[in-house]
Amino acid sequence: MRFVLRLLMMIAVALAVGFGLSYYALTDGRLFGAVQLGPWTTWPDIGSPSPNPYTRSHITREAALQLGRSEGLTFIATQDSDGAPLDLSCSYRLDGHVPVSTFWTLEAIDANWINLAAPGTDTAMRSSELVRVDGAIRIHVGTQLRPLNWLELTGTGPFSLVMTLYDTTALLGFTSADMVMPSITSEACR
Structure with missing residues (x-):
């Protein structure tokens, strides 16, 4: 017995x-194929011809159209650099450098991948439209007006930031260990 x-x-x-x-x-x-760079997470094998089984399962679960490895790489942040979840009641600032890429976009989405850009504004911020300070980026994200580069959002509740790098060499070779993504700092909350 x-x-x-x-x-x-x-x-x-x-x-x-x-x-x-x-x-x-x-x-x-993160232990099975995803790469974490500060608050940003990516699955570098998503666009490869034969991804590992965990990446393949992630692709199936997300059911989203993915870029090929030579086309680009998508990074997602659900929390700020201090580990607090991103919330539309707060304003955030992205500071730093973006890995080498021909072009990149930044957008905000909710849990259902619905874009949260304010009506009448662009759905994403593009690298070609930025004002840069000493070569670094500074982007304000939120519902409250901010100077210079501002991704205006609408809505309430949690959200995620999605940065897509097009034609990038990020995570391909020896420089991958030195690669950094912009920090996400909470500025003010309502």
């Missing part, structure tokens, strides 16, 4: 660990 109870307990633990790790790999996945 004791043997049967131990066997059932081991099976329950094995199932919990197996399903738990599978869920983690498909949702967060």
Whole structure:
């Protein structure tokens, strides 16, 4: 009787660990193919001809049209550089440099991938439209008016920032270890 109870307990633990790790790999996945750079996360194998099984599962779960590896790389941030979730009741500032790319865009989305740009404005900020300070970017994101580069948003609740680098060499070679993404700093909350 004791043997049967131990066997059932081991099976329950094995199932919990197996399903738990599978869920983690498909949702967060930083240990299984995703790359974290500050608050930004990307799956560099998404556009490769033969992605690893975890990346393939992530692609299937997201069910989104993905760029080929030679076309670009998408980074997503759901929290600021301090680890607090991004919320539309706050304003944020992106500072720093973007990895080498021909062109890039920045947009804000909600949990259903609906663009949160204010009506009558562009749906995304483009690298070709920025005012730069000493070669670095400074972009304000939020519902409250800010000077210079401002991605105006509308709505309430949590959101994510999506930065897509087109024709980039990011995460391809030896310089990958030195690669940094812009920081995301909370400025003010209502």
